[in-house]
Amino acid sequence: MKINWLGHASFLINSHGHRLITDPCDERCGYQPWHEAVDVATVSHDHYDHNAVDHLMGDPRIVKEELNPINVHGFTIQGFRSYHDKKQGQERGHNYIYKITAENMDLLHLGDQGTLLDESLIEQIGNVDIMMVPVGGRYTVDAAEAAVLVDQLQPRIVIPMHYKTPQGTVQVAPVEDFLSRYDQVVKCPVLTITAQELPKARQIIVLELFTG
Numbered sequence: 001m002k003i004n005w006l007g008h009a010s011f012l013i014n015s016h017g018h019r020l021i022t023d024p025c026d027e028r029c030g031y032q033p034w035h036e037a038v039d040v041a042t043v044s045h046d047h048y049d050h051n052a053v054d055h056l057m058g059d060p061r062i063v064k065e066e067l068n069p070i071n072v073h074g075f076t077i078q079g080f081r082s083y084h085d086k087k088q089g090q091e092r093g094h095n096y097i098y099k100i101t102a103e104n105m106d107l108l109h110l111g112d113q114g115t116l117l118d119e120s121l122i123e124q125i126g127n128v129d130i131m132m133v134p135v136g137g138r139y140t141v142d143a144a145e146a147a148v149l150v151d152q153l154q155p156r157i158v159i160p161m162h163y164k165t166p167q168g169t170v171q172v173a174p175v176e177d178f179l180s181r182y183d184q185v186v187k188c189p190v191l192t193i194t195a196q197e198l199p200k201a202r203q204i205i206v207l208e209l210f211t212g
C-alpha cells in the first residue's frame with residue numbers, strides 16, 4: 001500500500017493499482033485539487049475543503065454519509081457518525097469517520113473530528129493500524145485533544161493532517177505542537193507499507209505534500 005498526502009485532510013491511498021482519495025479539497029484551501037483518475041472517494045462532511053468531488057476524474061464511487069460497510073475495488077469502508085464540534089453538531093454539524101480496510105490493514109480517517117470519542121464509538125471502531133488525525137484546532141480537535149484520540153484508539157502509525165502549512169489558507173495551527181508530544185517522529189515523502197511492516201512501537205509520520 002502507498003499513502004500520499006495531498007494537503008489539508010486529503011490523502012491518496014493506492015492499493016493493488018486502485019486509488020482511494022479522502023476528503024478532496026479545492027484550490028480555496030491553497031492546495032492544487034487532485035485531477036487524475038481515482039476509483040473511490042470518501043467525504044467526511046459537506047464543506048468545500050473536504051468535498052471537492054467535482055474535480056475528480058474517472059467516475060469514482062463517492063462514499064458520503066454512509067454507515068453500512070461498503071466493499072469496492074478491494075477496499076472495505078465502514079462509516080461512523082460523529083461531531084464536527086463539541087456541542088453535538090449544533091455549531092458545525094456531523095462528521096463521518098471512515099475506517100478503510102485493505103491489504104490486511106485498518107486505516108482510520110477522522111475527517112474534521114471536533115471532539116473526543118466516547119467508549120461506545122471506540123468499541124465500534126475497533127482495531128486501527130494507521131490513523132489520519134486532525135491536529136490544527138479551531139475547526140477540529142487541537143494538538144492536545146488529538147494526542148488523547150491517539151491514546152483512545154491506539155494506532156500503530158499516526159499521520160497528522162489539517163494543520164497550517166505555507167501553502168494552506170485555512171487558519172489553523174501548525175503541526176509542531178502535536179509533534180512535540182512524541183519522541184518517534186519520521187518525515188517522509190510517501191508511506192509505502194505492508195501489514196508485515198507495521199511498527200511494533202507507535203510511530204508518528206509526517207508526509208510531505210504530494211503534487212503528482
